[in-house]
Amino acid sequence: GARLEQQEREYTGIRSLKVGFNKVFGYYIEVTKANLHLLEEGRYERKQTLTNAERYITPELKEKEALILEAENNICELEYELFTELREKVKRYIPRLQQLAKQMSELDALQCFATISENRHYTKPEFSEDEVEVIEGRHPVVEKVMDSQEYVPNNCMMGDNRQMLLITGPNMSGKSTYMRQIALISIMAQIGCFVPAKKAVLPIFDQIFTRIGAADDLISGQSTFMVEMLEAKNAIVNATKNSLILFDEIGRGTSTYDGMALAQAIIEYVHDHIGAKTLFSTHYHELTVLEDKLHQLKNVHVRAEEYNGTVVFLHQIKEGAADKSYGIHVAQLAELPEDLISRAQDILKELEHSGNKPEVPVQKQKPEVKEEPAQLSFFDETEKPAEAPKLSKKEKQVLDAFKSLNILDMTPLEAMNEMYKLQKKLH
Structure with a gap:
């Protein structure tokens, strides 16, 4: 051109x-x-x-x-x-090329395992029939991300008469990390890699089931709690005694008593009918009494200590149940308003002083059928005073308003707001 x-x-x-x-x-x-x-x-x-x-x-x-x-x-x-x-x-060489590709990919994976195992000081795992013995185990991802900060390793012992661990302790303390690291160590061992632990003895798991974290499926109309229940069902239906199950805070997506009842029923079912190795973290401290009832279940907790009115998370797994919850301390760390924190502490003291929960009296006759279930009385009907105290008009209005509250359908914050409004009316 x-x-x-x-x-x-x-x-x-x-x-x-x-x-x-x-x-x-x-x-x-x-x-x-x-x-x-x-x-x-x-x-x-x-x-x-x-x-x-x-x-x-x-x-x-x-x-x-x-x-x-x-x-x-x-x-x-x-x-x-x-x-x-x-x-x-090329067609004539396809079988040889595929074999070469397979061998190269295997070598690549093994070389990767060897490199990270050496660089991150991983240990060769051992395998057992039923025993889990992880000494100073670490979460491979969290450990890498933390870099200069010192990662706190933890032990995990499971086996004969110890197939389920009920983990209590405050949020942010490391319960979820502990559960995930056991699953990751098991997966790494079974794919042929050294593991992040000082010592690791593990059985061969046929499957690992998890219910960790909140996930909505809004497009298909499933709430967080429905997703939670479906994932729990998947584990319960498909797990065997050779499986590993991780349940993190099951039951918190519904009301307190509902959630606690479901959590206990799930623990008992897995214990009695499946027998899988199970890590079950919960904020329902009431469930820790199950250790006396279920011979394969043991309590462990994440250690935390109070120092100058604030909580310090030590990220250490110890035997036994947590002595208390630290929810208000976590709210304090999140820098909620001081008035709100102070009010929550006062309410907590009142609740602790009045006992854990009111005894529900035995109903002697069937209640009248109503469109909505009647709210149970807050007061023990068996101990009525001889004469009802005379109330002022204002006090009667507040008491009537209080009785009409459907507390089980409220969030804790909504309940606090209603209590505050009623208290203001009395002044």
Whole structure:
């Protein structure tokens, strides 16, 4: 094209003459209208008219265009022929190539295992029939992310008469991390990698089931709690005695008594009917009494200590149940308003002083059938005073309003707000 352009410029004496190409008109010679008089008549055939120029074709350019287009077509045909020829040759080597790829991928994975095991000081695991003995186990991802901060390792012992661990302790203390690290150590061992622990003796798990963290499936109309129950069901239906189950805070997506009842029923069912190795973390401290009832269940807790009115998480797993909850301390760390924290502490003292929960009296006759279930009385009907105290009009209104509250359908914050409003009415 450049050679032809130079040739035509010399022939016509038009320095601005151009040879170009487009998909619609093919190759052309473009001359501005000011230079049209310099063209030799009969040699140039008009092809396209522009605002400031005319485009032409010559017999020589037609010939070259045909050669170029034919060459392009030939190139495509030849390229496809070479491709099919190469494809046929490669087909004969496919089994060898696949075997080579498989061996290279295995070597790549093993080399990766070896590198991280050496760099991160992992240990060769041992396998057992039923025993779990992880000494100073670590979470491989959390440990890597923490970098300079010192990761607190933890032990995990499971086996005969110790198939389930009920883990209590405050939020943010490391319950979830502890559970996940046991699962990750098991997976790493079973895929042939060294593990992040000082010592690891593990059984071969056929499956690992988890219910960790909140997840909504709003598109298909499933709430967080429904997802939680479906994941729990999946574990309960499919797990065997050789499985590992991780249940983190099961039951917290519904009311307190509902959640606690479900959590206990799930623990008992897994204990009695499945027998899988199970780590079950909970904030329902009432469940820790199950250790006396279920011979395969043991309590462990994440250690925390109070220091100058604030809580310090030690991230250490210890035997036994946690002595108390630290929810208000966590709220304090989250920097909720001081008035709110102080009020929560007062309410907690009142609740602790009045006992854990009221005894529900035995109902001697069937209640009247109503459209909605009646709210149980907060007061023990068996201990009525001889004479009801006389109440002022204001006190009676507050008491009536208090009785009408459906506390089980409230969040703790809503209950606090209602209590505060009622208290203000009495002043």
